[in-house]
Amino acid sequence: MKPTPHIYALTNSSLLFDASHLDAKDKLSIQKKIWALTNHCKSTDEFTDLVPAMNSLTLYLKSDKDLNKWLQALPLLWDDIKSSTFKGQHHLIETTYNGEDINYVANYHNLSTDEVINIHSKAKYHVLFLGFQPGFAYLHGLDEQLHTPRRDEPRVRVPKGSVAIGAAQTGIYPADTPGGWHIIGHTNTSLFDSTSAQPCLIQPGDTLEFVPLVNKGATHD
Amino acid sequence: MIKVLKSGVLLTIQDFGRVGYRHLGVSKAGSLDPFAQIIANKLLNNNDNDAVLEITVGLCELEFTCDTVIALHGADLQATLDGQAIYPGWTYAVKNKQVLSFGTGRAGLRAYLAVKGGIQNTEVMGSKSTDLNARFGGIEGRALTTGDEIPITPYYGEFIKVGAIAPAQRKLIRLYPSPHANLLGKPLLDTFAATAYKVSTNSNRMGVRLEHNKNSLVHSHSLPSLGVSPGSIQLPPNGDPIVLLNDGQTTGGYPLLGTVIEADLHQFAQFRPLDTVEFKYVTFEEAAQAKQKLDGHLHQLSLALKNNL
Numbered sequence: 217m218k219p220t221p222h223i224y225a226l227t228n229s230s231l232l233f234d235a236s237h238l239d240a241k242d243k244l245s246i247q248k249k250i251w252a253l254t255n256h257c258k259s260t261d262e263f264t265d266l267v268p269a270m271n272s273l274t275l276y277l278k279s280d281k282d283l284n285k286w287l288q289a290l291p292l293l294w295d296d297i298k299s300s301t302f303k304g305q306h307h308l309i310e311t312t313y314n315g316e317d318i319n320y321v322a323n324y325h326n327l328s329t330d331e332v333i334n335i336h337s338k339a340k341y342h343v344l345f346l347g348f349q350p351g352f353a354y355l356h357g358l359d360e361q362l363h364t365p366r367r368d369e370p371r372v373r374v375p376k377g378s379v380a381i382g383a384a385q386t387g388i389y390p391a392d393t394p395g396g397w398h399i400i401g402h403t404n405t406s407l408f409d410s411t412s413a414q415p416c417l418i419q420p421g422d423t424l425e426f427v428p429l430v431n432k433g434a435t436h437d
Numbered sequence: 438m439i440k441v442l443k444s445g446v447l448l449t450i451q452d453f454g455r456v457g458y459r460h461l462g463v464s465k466a467g468s469l470d471p472f473a474q475i476i477a478n479k480l481l482n483n484n485d486n487d488a489v490l491e492i493t494v495g496l497c498e499l500e501f502t503c504d505t506v507i508a509l510h511g512a513d514l515q516a517t518l519d520g521q522a523i524y525p526g527w528t529y530a531v532k533n534k535q536v537l538s539f540g541t542g543r544a545g546l547r548a549y550l551a552v553k554g555g556i557q558n559t560e561v562m563g564s565k566s567t568d569l570n571a572r573f574g575g576i577e578g579r580a581l582t583t584g585d586e587i588p589i590t591p592y593y594g595e596f597i598k599v600g601a602i603a604p605a606q607r608k609l610i611r612l613y614p615s616p617h618a619n620l621l622g623k624p625l626l627d628t629f630a631a632t633a634y635k636v637s638t639n640s641n642r643m644g645v646r647l648e649h650n651k652n653s654l655v656h657s658h659s660l661p662s663l664g665v666s667p668g669s670i671q672l673p674p675n676g677d678p679i680v681l682l683n684d685g686q687t688t689g690g691y692p693l694l695g696t697v698i699e700a701d702l703h704q705f706a707q708f709r710p711l712d713t714v715e716f717k718y719v720t721f722e723e724a725a726q727a728k729q730k731l732d733g734h735l736h737q738l739s740l741a742l743k744n745n746l
Contacts (some may be wrong), residue, residue, distance in 0.1 A: 224616035227668070227696050228725050232616050238659040254460075265459040269688045274664025276459070280725065325704065346462040347662060347688030350571045354662070390601035407460075410561050410573035416461040 223290050228280040233290055236271040244356055246271045247344055248299035251421035255302060256293060262286075268345045268420045270354070305310065309388065309403050309429045311337070311379050311426045316334065317398035321364050321381060332400065333428050335359045343422045351390030351408030351416050353426070370396035377403050379426065401426075426429035438502040439552070439587040443540060445497030448568040450556055450575040450587070452488040457470050458562055459687045465667055466566040466574060467683050469642060469706035470547055472731070473511035476601050477551035479738055480508040480528050487555025490564035490587070492548040495539035499550075501531050503591035506553040507540055510603065512545025512707055527600040537666055545707040553592040570641065570684055578609075599745055604731055607704060608712075611719045611727065612670070612695040621672070621692055628653045630716050634678070638710040642684040645705050647714060648677055662688040670696040680705055700727035 221235040233253070235246050250273050254266050257275060265276040277283060313333045322329045341357040358381065374380065375396035379388050382397030389395060390407035394399045403426075407417050418424065441448065451474070454467020468474040468491055475485045490499075495514035495745065509516060509525045516523050516539050523529050523537075530539070539548065558576060567575025576585055601694050615626060632654075634647035653674035664687065665671065671679045671691040678694055682705055695718065697705070708714060719727075 222616075225613075225721065226616060227613050227699065228721055228728075230666070232663065232697075234616075234663070236663075250470075264456050267459045267687055269663045272660035272661065272663045274666070276666070317736070338644060345662070345688065348462060350458075350461055350463045352462050366609060408571075408576075410568075415458070415463075415562060420460055 220291060221294055222393065223287060223370075225283060225287060226274070228283060229277045231275045231277070231283070231286055233273040233275065233289070233294075234271075235294070238268060244270055244342060245299050247342070247356070248302055249294065249297050251302040251304070252297045252299060253290075253293060253424075254420070256297065258277045267300055269347065270344060281377070282343055302421055304419065307405075307418060307422060309379075310425055310429050311401045311403045311406050311428050312429045313379075313401040315336075315379065315399035317367075318400040321362065321398050324364055327360070327361070332362065335361055336381075336400065337426045337428050339425070341386070341424050343418050344422045346416070346418070349378055349393060350389060350410070351418065352388060353407075353418050354426075355386055358384060360384075362386070364398055366396040367398060369395055371399075374399060375402070413415040439589055440500040440502055441497070441581050441583055441585040441587065442536065443496070443498035444580065444582045445492065446494035447491075448493070448497050448581040449491050449546055449569065450488050450558055451491045451566045451583070453486045454566045454683055455562050455564045455568075455603075455730040459664070459666070462687050463562065464568060464685060464687065465678065465683045466567075466568045467564065468549060470511050470549065470681055470703045471668055471705070472604055472703050473547075473549040474551070475735060476526075476603065476738065477510040477549050478555070479735070479742055480510075480599050480601055480603060481506055481551055481553050482742070483551060483553070483555050487551065488558065489552075489556065489653070490581075491598075492539055492550060493546060495541040497539050499587075500538070501533060501535050501536045502586075503533050503589070504588060505531050505592045506596050507531050507537070508551045508603075509548060510551075511547050511740055512542050513666060514542045514545075514548045515540030516548070526602060528540040528596070528598055530596045531612050532737065536616075543711075546709050547706045552589045554590040556647070557588040557590060558659060564651050568684070594693075597740060597745060599644050601742075604734055606697045606707060607701065609717055610701045611698045611724065612716050613721070613724060614718055615695045617692040617694075621656070621694070625654060626655070627692065629672075631716055632715075633717075634711045634714045636708045636710050636714060637677070640708075642682055642711065644682050645680045645714075646677060647680065652676060654678070656692070658692050660690050660692055662690045663693075665689045665693070666696075668699075668702045670694040670697065698724040700724070700731045
């Protein structure tokens with residue numbers, strides 16, 4: 217029998233839909249179904265918040281009265297939903313690859329910095345979900361050649377716009393924050409602006425790629 | 438306007454906080470003791486969600502630059518108005534140039550100050566609350582400091598003195614069951630519920646950390662990130678539970694011991710470091726009844742005030 221998602225009532229008005237045990241090999245396909253499920257639930261207008269995470273979705277209901285209905289409906293919806301129904305936006309993140317750790321990352325993998333830039337910028341990344349801080353996207357798609365253990369000592373301040381690598385993940389810091397990832401570049405693209413009508417550029421399920429900018433400050437003697 | 442003469446330990450502007458942005462990683466923020474906010478606002482015939490000042494520990498001094506009416510609720514932090522003692526649960530008329538000072542209290546941690554008409558700072562993403570981590574909302578996204586001017590609307594109208602008692606404080610916190618019961622196992626969950634905890638000094642608006650001297654809650658499980666919210670109780674591998682509060686993150690990878698019921702979550706606003714906390718799992722029906730009881734208390738207050746204001 218094929219495994220089924222676990223569904224828990226967390227409170228009288230919130231549910232956890234957990235599909236993280238379904239398929240260890242194809243996390244991305246499961247995540248696409250999570251985005252499609254999220255979209256469907258959003259269209260009903262019965263939730264205050266819908267929070268996709270790693271192969272799971274936490275649902276916060278407007279009314280306690282709808283809890284049992286959704287406990288029963290979610291497994292059926294999951295069977296019906298196709299991963300292909302969700303289409304996110306694609307973003308181009310212009311990046312200057314001059315981060316203070318780019319040489320470290322290159323040396324660690326016996327690559328040149330140009331090779332690091334090529335590998336990092338040729339991939340298409342999926343935004344699995346957001347968390348940690350406003351606008352911080354957990355990205356899927358970092359080439360294994362660039363997987364790099366986190367820094368032994370986290371930096372007290374990683375500047376806003378830093379493009380970084382931590383273990384099997386790459387990401388962009390939307391604001392100044394402490395962080396233990398290796399900084400390989402910087403983008404001027406604003407990921408989060410609380411005063412904007414659309415505060416967050418990137419949404420769960422979007423895709424993005426990094427577009428290398430030539431570092432105009434560099435001189436070649 | 439209210440001028441901050443002394444900001445004390447932590448002084449912030451809060452309302453009910455932000456809803457609808459958790460999928461972008463945006464925390465709720467908002468008053469940790471929303472019932473204190475609601476009661477203080479009701480006493481002034483404000484909207485329940487009007488912004489208030491959250492005063493942590495006390496030791497702050499505020500000067501009014503216009504007339505208004507205020508209501509205090511939450512912890513008794515030994516407030517005085519021009520040297521005269523004033524008490525939580527009551528309304529007071531305030532005149533231009535008067536100074537409101539807070540000492541500190543023996544019980545409870547946070548006091549709430551509502552002003553007639555509410556605090557008038559700009560809304561950001563649907564709320565006036567201060568998000569201290571992401572640094573937006575309130576005034577410049579930060580705790581208030583000496584010299585800040587808090588915008589309020591002057592009020593010269595009539596004033597009827599009214600008061601209201603607060604819902605009872607309790608140390609036995611009721612919980613919804615753990616979604617990770619299979620992973621953590623019954624012995625661990627039984628031990629968790631049978632243990633008395635001390636509130637760690639390392640607690641803040643993000644979460645209350647709980648200490649104890651057993652090592653039977655230590656574990657080595659790591660989970661794919663899942664959505665968490667105020668009231669989620671995380672169990673990191675070191676075995677010291679964390680009760681997430683309003684400034685907590687939106688996702689996390691620690692197993693959950695359960696969720697604090699809606700009616701009891703506000704108690705964490707008032708626990709002080711080294712206070713004792715205990716937990717008890719309850720059914721979904723019991724959680725719903727406890728919430729109804731609290732809503733009933735507030736409804737009765739609204740009715741009583743309607744006849745008086």
